[in-house]
Amino acid sequence: MSSKDGGICRIKMPFGQVSSSQAKAVADGARRYGNGQIELTNRANFQIRGITPPDEDALIQHLLDAGLGPKDAQADDIRNVMVSATLGLDSTAIVDVSDLAAQILAFVEGDERIHALSPKLSILVDGGEVGSPADHPSDLWLSAMADGLFAFGYASRPPMSDQDPAPLGAIHADHAFDLVVASLEAFVALTLKNPSIKRFRDADALALAALVSGRVPVSPAPKDWRRARPDRLAQIGLIPQNQACNLAVGGVSVLGRVTPDCLTSLADLALTANGGAFRLTPWSGVLITDVAAADGPKILAGLMALGFTVDRDAPLAQMVACSGTSGCASALAPTKEDALRLAGLLTGAVDVHLTACPKSCASARVADVTLVAVDADHYDLYRRQDGLDGFGQKHNQGLILAQTAEVLA
Numbered sequence: 001m002s003s004k005d006g007g008i009c010r011i012k013m014p015f016g017q018v019s020s021s022q023a024k025a026v027a028d029g030a031r032r033y034g035n036g037q038i039e040l041t042n043r044a045n046f047q048i049r050g051i052t053p054p055d056e057d058a059l060i061q062h063l064l065d066a067g068l069g070p071k072d073a074q075a076d077d078i079r080n081v082m083v084s085a086t087l088g089l090d091s092t093a094i095v096d097v098s099d100l101a102a103q104i105l106a107f108v109e110g111d112e113r114i115h116a117l118s119p120k121l122s123i124l125v126d127g128g129e130v131g132s133p134a135d136h137p138s139d140l141w142l143s144a145m146a147d148g149l150f151a152f153g154y155a156s157r158p159p160m161s162d163q164d165p166a167p168l169g170a171i172h173a174d175h176a177f178d179l180v181v182a183s184l185e186a187f188v189a190l191t192l193k194n195p196s197i198k199r200f201r202d203a204d205a206l207a208l209a210a211l212v213s214g215r216v217p218v219s220p221a222p223k224d225w226r227r228a229r230p231d232r233l234a235q236i237g238l239i240p241q242n243q244a245c246n247l248a249v250g251g252v253s254v255l256g257r258v259t260p261d262c263l264t265s266l267a268d269l270a271l272t273a274n275g276g277a278f279r280l281t282p283w284s285g286v287l288i289t290d291v292a293a294a295d296g297p298k299i300l301a302g303l304m305a306l307g308f309t310v311d312r313d314a315p316l317a318q319m320v321a322c323s324g325t326s327g328c329a330s331a332l333a334p335t336k337e338d339a340l341r342l343a344g345l346l347t348g349a350v351d352v353h354l355t356a357c358p359k360s361c362a363s364a365r366v367a368d369v370t371l372v373a374v375d376a377d378h379y380d381l382y383r384r385q386d387g388l389d390g391f392g393q394k395h396n397q398g399l400i401l402a403q404t405a406e407v408l409a
């Protein structure tokens with residue numbers, strides 16, 4: 001994709017899982033062909049920014065040589081199966097969805113009919129983990145309930161309040177994969193009949209669910225079922241894994257960006273921690289898994305030394321900002337720089353999202369507080385309100401940063 005600061009190369013990491021050698025290849029690619037900025041996206045992928053002609057092909061070849069490409073080039077964009085970064089390791093999970101998520105990803109990658117769908121289409125497989133990206137809206141979602149059942153829905157998210165749409169139904173775990181296949185096949189058929197339908201939100205969800213329920217044994221989901229609201233802070237600090245002897249150690253990047261040197265050092269830290277594996281979180285953070293309990297504090301200190309926020313109470317722990325004027329022609333304000341200034345004015349963590357236009361590239365979910373730029377120096381402040389579309393209720397208009405900090409305090 002092209003942007004104001006050059007080309008952006010997105011590198012999809014299945015379930016956000018990265019080896020040290022892959023991370024070093026991304027860092028090296030950014031050093032040689034980019035402007036030195038690597039982004040950790042809210043879909044747990046890497047992005048290299050600032051690529052200028054004629055370097056595109058050389059960068060792509062460099063990444064393919066490192067084994068970072070898709071199994072099928074046509075399937076690259078559609079590989080959007082979202083899970084918790086703690087997949088398979090999480091003691092807060094209702095059920096381990098590793099196998100189900102892998103089965104769905106293999107289907108999406110392997111079926112040519114799916115490749116033609118919108119590259120933005122996403123599927124959430126939620127095992128009930130406290131840090132799952134369950135509040136990011138998805139085209140198709142499955143969320144674990146009790147008794148081996150999953151609730152499911154289209155173009156929405158698992159309900160977390162009375163204002164959220166109820167699930168379309170429930171499906172037993174034994175049929176969850178079949179439900180995803182039936183839903184995608186029914187959706188593909190719809191798009192072929194009506195090419196203006198691109199995402200599940202363009203379709204009639206109830207009609208689609210009725211088609212699907214003819215193929216798989218769907219039952220009604222309890223009307224009062226609610227998923228607990230996920231906690232993005234749950235993937236910061238020392239996190240017990242489901243094997244009692246191991247820890248995951250997490251930190252958040254500063255506003256979703258790292259340098260090539262930082263990523264190389266992170267790869268080395270993972271090598272010393274567990275032989276060289278870490279995960280990207282859907283919260284623009286990293287998680288080094290399978291760390292021996294005795295090593296946890298040392299690895300946490302290592303993440304902190306690399307610039308990751310490891311304190312859940314720090315202002316930057318929950319702050320996100322889009323690229324702003326330095327990277328985007330549509331931006332009205334320098335959101336990255338403003339976010340750093342705002343963090344300097346705050347004393348605690350606030351779930352706040354700065355966006356330089358209403359498109360909201362940096363956050364798929366609605367933050368507690370959204371600051372929408374209205375010009376280079378002023379923001380409108382919205383507070384999330386369940387049941388209200390968009391960013392929520394407009395609370396203040398045209399604030400400068402100092403006023404914003406006062407309101408947040």
Ligand code: SF4
Nearest residue numbers: 322328331357360361
């Ligand atoms: S939210 Fe708007 S200004 Fe920010 S990166 Fe996206 S398009 Fe650009």
